[in-house]
Amino acid sequence: MSTKTQDTLQDMPHAAPEASLDATPGAASRTWPEASSQTSWQSVHAEVLHRIHTRQWKPGDLIPKEVELAEQLGCARATVNRALRELAAEGFLDRRRKAGTRVATHPVRRAKLDIPVIRLEIEGRGQKYAYGLLFSERRTPPPEICTNLRVSPDSDMLHITSLHLADGKPYMFEERWVSVAATPEIANADLSKISANEWLVLHAPYTKGDISFSAVxxxxxxxxxxxxxxxxxLFLIERTTWNGDHGITSARLLFAPGYRMHSAI
Amino acid sequence: MSTKTQDTLQDMPHAAPEASLDATPGAASRTWPEASSQTSWQSVHAEVLHRIHTRQWKPGDLIPKEVELAEQLGCARATVNRALRELAAEGFLDRRRKAGTRVATHPVRRAKLDIPVIRLEIEGRGQKYAYGLLFSERRTPPPEICTNLRVSPDSDMLHITSLHLADGKPYMFEERWVSVAATPEIANADLSKISANEWLVLHAPYTKGDISFSAVxxxxxxxxxxxxxxxxxLFLIERTTWNGDHGITSARLLFAPGYRMHSAI
DNA sequence: AAATATAATATGTCTGCACATAATATTTCT
DNA sequence: AGAAATATTATGTGCAGACATATTATATTT
Known part of the structure; x- marks a missing residue:
């Protein structure tokens, strides 16, 4: 390795781009776990986030360019790039070629919603999951489903309503339309054993989907x-999924009173 | 390197990354811009996704390792790595060192919720935004806020209720508690001009947050x-944010009937 | 047979370098 | 001056090679 003593993240007298003074040099004692001698992209990530949080870099500020940061932090540009790319994806930074990288002015918080299979959501809380098929028919869809899924009014579809229970109590009521044309195998599935949702997850991949949440x-x-x-x-989730241009399924999921959807940001 | 003619990704007949936007559905003859002869990580991404969608690789399947894929597709391992890493982040793949990469068995769909500043959400729809401060006081918090934010019952807090309007109609009713200790400057802010939410976004960064959705x-x-x-x-969003262990703010956002939160997956 | 050490291996990441691309800044031309 | 051509620049991406690390499989010991 280079024998030259590198300015690692520990102590950096960084020249603020336009940021005037305030500096806050007192972050000197921030030490890293830093077991390895290399500077990881995660430490760069953390350091940049730290500077944003401590307002050394304020919303709208232009931050140093990759090469400069790499030099300051003693690592390769690729490493800095990786860190900044993630930060941009997380919504903390705005990046544009030639124009440079700035701290996001409107930190749009990107909440990651994991939408699990209901069964797993319930079992994950240690409750007993049960499922019951209420109703099933095969017929042509009503107009609102046609426009929703963009299928023709005479297409072959499965209409299913079912109930999901947690510890014996009603948890979610599901009404669903599935295009048989798009997924012919579902006609043979035993939907009294496995929920249509779960069957579809395993057998009918989709390329795009749409989800909306509301109160009714x-x-x-x-x-x-x-x-x-x-x-x-009631908390209502409406989901529609496509595979390419093929509408696959459209579902209304109605949750029992008290339901809460959670997310960390 | 291998002189063998490789199946490169150059001309792969499938799946636009996103684009969509109706247009011609029969986009059979998709050509990549493909000026460059190199294989991009996005084409690898698309190809792997294609194989999953067409069920060449089914849920639970072990897929070829990075070096093999790189060879097959005619690119560097780093390129494959980038593609697979993104796919794993998106929830399509499960990766573990030594164990290899498998197609996710429970495609937990990760919906990305962008939670914008209300003003931008409204203006983005071309409506006129207005905001009114209804009530403001400085006092000690009620017990539920204490437990929520984990602050002491005698802490100095700001209690604010306000209304956000779109085209003159009530859109969202906000009730918020802000820790003055954590962000002293807010005491001087003119919260009849700028909403507390927006002020906080610009002046009080946070490191963790929690958000929940329900119907009331x-x-x-x-x-x-x-x-x-x-x-x-009413659709209810409850948000709480911390900076480190410092509770910053806790808010109840009540949306007027008809509100829908959207997301693409 | 159970517990423990050791080898093997796929992914994770860093580096240095090159070139591509988008957007801006500058110069040249009319 | 205004428009068009050209240069400049910061990010975006690709590559090969190296080492790190988690995890599994195998061998060894108790």
């Missing part, structure tokens, strides 16, 4: 199925 | 503020 009032029948009262507030 | 019924006063009826179904 329980209708009379919805209330009955979910064992609650009419006009209870 | 409008209370009498909430209904009045949002100009709707009592017991209307």
């Amino acid at each position: 009032l329980a209708s009379e029948t919805e209330a009955k199925v979910l064992r609650t009262q009419k006009d209870a507030p | 019924l409008a209370s009498e006063t909430e209904a009045k503020v949002l100009r709707t009826q009592k017991d209307a179904p």
